[in-house]
Amino acid sequence: MGGDDGWNFRGKGLIQLTGRDNYSKANVFTKKYENVDILANSDLVAHDLKIAVLSTMAFFVFRNINIIAPKTRDVEGPLIVFDKSGVLFKTYSLCRGSNANRLKAGGNGDTPIGKASTRYDANAHKGEYSYGNYGLIYLEGLTSEFLTATKNGRAGIAIHSGHTTGYFKKSLKDLGKLMGTYGCVRVYNKEMEKLGKLYTKLKEQGRKIYCYIEDYDGNIKDVYAHYKMDLDSKDSSRGKRSTIQ
Known part of the structure; x- marks a missing residue:
C-alpha cells in the first residue's frame, strides 16, 4: 500500500x-x-x-436505499433503491422536520444523515392521515449523525407516506406536494405502496437492507438529471417550517 x-x-x-x-x-x-x-x-x-x-x-450495492437530500431540506430529493443490477426504484422524498436540529431526542428536527438499519411494518399506523395506508420502514442509526441521534434517544424515524400539503387530514390521495414530518422521510402514497412491495421482495430474497441518507450541497437538479428523473411538478421551495405532520 x-x-x-x-x-x-x-x-x-x-x-x-x-x-x-x-x-x-x-x-x-x-x-x-x-x-x-x-x-x-x-x-x-x-x-x-x-x-x-x-x-x-x-x-450501496448491498445497502439498497439511498436518499439524497438537499442540505437545506427545503425541497425534495431523490430516493433510489439499488442492488447489484443497478437502480431498482426511484422516487421523490422529503427529509424535512419541524426544525433543523437533527440530533435532539424528541426534537422533531430534520432527518439526520448517515447509515441506518431498516425494518418494515406494513400495518404500522395504517389508514392514519399522517402515515398513509402502506406502513412504515423504520430506521435506526448506525453511523454519522444518525448514530449520534439514536444514542441521544431519538427514535421513531421512518420512511412513510400520508396526506400532502394543503390536504391536512382531508385526503390520502397525492394531490399536493410532500408535507414535512417530525423528522421522518416522506414519500407519495402510490410510491410507498411500490416501495413496500419491493422491500418485502428483497427481504424474501434474504437481503439485508440498509438506508443511507446524505446531504447534497450542490444543485439538486443535477442529481435528478443524472438519474434521468424530472423534477416533481408539484414541488416548490418551502418557507416557514410546520409544526404539524
Whole structure:
C-alpha cells in the first residue's frame, strides 16, 4: 500500500467514500460505465457528479436505499433503491422536520444523515392521515449523525407516506406536494405502496437492507438529471417550517 493512500483515498463524494478498499469497489463501476479509473485519479470522486453518483451506487450495492437530500431540506430529493443490477426504484422524498436540529431526542428536527438499519411494518399506523395506508420502514442509526441521534434517544424515524400539503387530514390521495414530518422521510402514497412491495421482495430474497441518507450541497437538479428523473411538478421551495405532520 502506497504512503499517500491516506490522503489520496480520504473521504470524498456524496457519501464521503473513504479508503483504498472502498475506492477499489467503486472503481469497478466507474471503469465499467465511464471508463474512469478513480484509483489513478481519486479527486474525480469529489469534482465530477457522474463519478460521485457511480461511486455511491457501488457503495450501496448491498445497502439498497439511498436518499439524497438537499442540505437545506427545503425541497425534495431523490430516493433510489439499488442492488447489484443497478437502480431498482426511484422516487421523490422529503427529509424535512419541524426544525433543523437533527440530533435532539424528541426534537422533531430534520432527518439526520448517515447509515441506518431498516425494518418494515406494513400495518404500522395504517389508514392514519399522517402515515398513509402502506406502513412504515423504520430506521435506526448506525453511523454519522444518525448514530449520534439514536444514542441521544431519538427514535421513531421512518420512511412513510400520508396526506400532502394543503390536504391536512382531508385526503390520502397525492394531490399536493410532500408535507414535512417530525423528522421522518416522506414519500407519495402510490410510491410507498411500490416501495413496500419491493422491500418485502428483497427481504424474501434474504437481503439485508440498509438506508443511507446524505446531504447534497450542490444543485439538486443535477442529481435528478443524472438519474434521468424530472423534477416533481408539484414541488416548490418551502418557507416557514410546520409544526404539524
